[in-house]
Amino acid sequence: MSTGGDEAFIAAVKPLVDAMGGEMLPPDEAGPDDVVLAWEGVDSVAVRLPQLADSLDHILAAMERKKGKPLADLDRKAKQEVVRILEARGAFSVRHGVETVASALGVSRFTVYNYLNREKEA
Numbered sequence: 001m002s003t004g005g006d007e008a009f010i011a012a013v014k015p016l017v018d019a020m021g022g023e024m025l026p027p028d029e030a031g032p033d034d035v036v037l038a039w040e041g042v043d044s045v046a047v048r049l050p051q052l053a054d055s056l057d058h059i060l061a062a063m064e065r066k067k068g069k070p071l072a073d074l075d076r077k078a079k080q081e082v083v084r085i086l087e088a089r090g091a092f093s094v095r096h097g098v099e100t101v102a103s104a105l106g107v108s109r110f111t112v113y114n115y116l117n118r119e120k121e122a
Contacts, residue, residue, distance in 0.1 A: 006040070006042065009044050009045075010024070013037060013045070013047075017047050019062065020049065020055065020058070021054055021055055021057075021058030022047045022050055023048040023050075024046070024047060024048075025045070025047075025048060026046065027043035027044065027045060029046060030046035034046045034047060034048045035047045035049065055094075056094050056097060056100055059086070059089060060100070060101070060104045063082060063085070063086075071104045071105050072104065072105055072106030072107075073106075074105070079105050079115070080118070082101075083101065083116060084115075092116070098112050098113065
């Protein structure tokens with residue numbers, strides 16, 4: 001992946017790529033949908049972005065790590081906060097997003113919709 005002085009650049013972007021659930025690969029292996037990042041005028045690394053549905057799973061796993069326990073074990077207020085964050089990140093525009101989030105939170109789709117509606121009324 002690296003051809004010299006760009007190791008620091010690659011190391012710097014790796015946490016972002018990991019947080020997105022992306023994959024880093026050599027620039028010459030980039031496909032048409034990959035994003036090639038250049039450093040000092042030289043292609044350094046290609047980033048393969050995840051599919052939206054995979055991103056949602058990745059976001060949920062990251063939130064679970066941040067909370068330090070399964071999202072289903074959170075109290076109601078914390079679950080509402082998770083839904084608020086996920087809505088801001090576009091989670092519910094993904095096909096089956098509500099179902100995926102409801103499953104992760106251990107609640108029904110109806111409950112997720114209630115949390116979403118509560119936010120709109122507030």
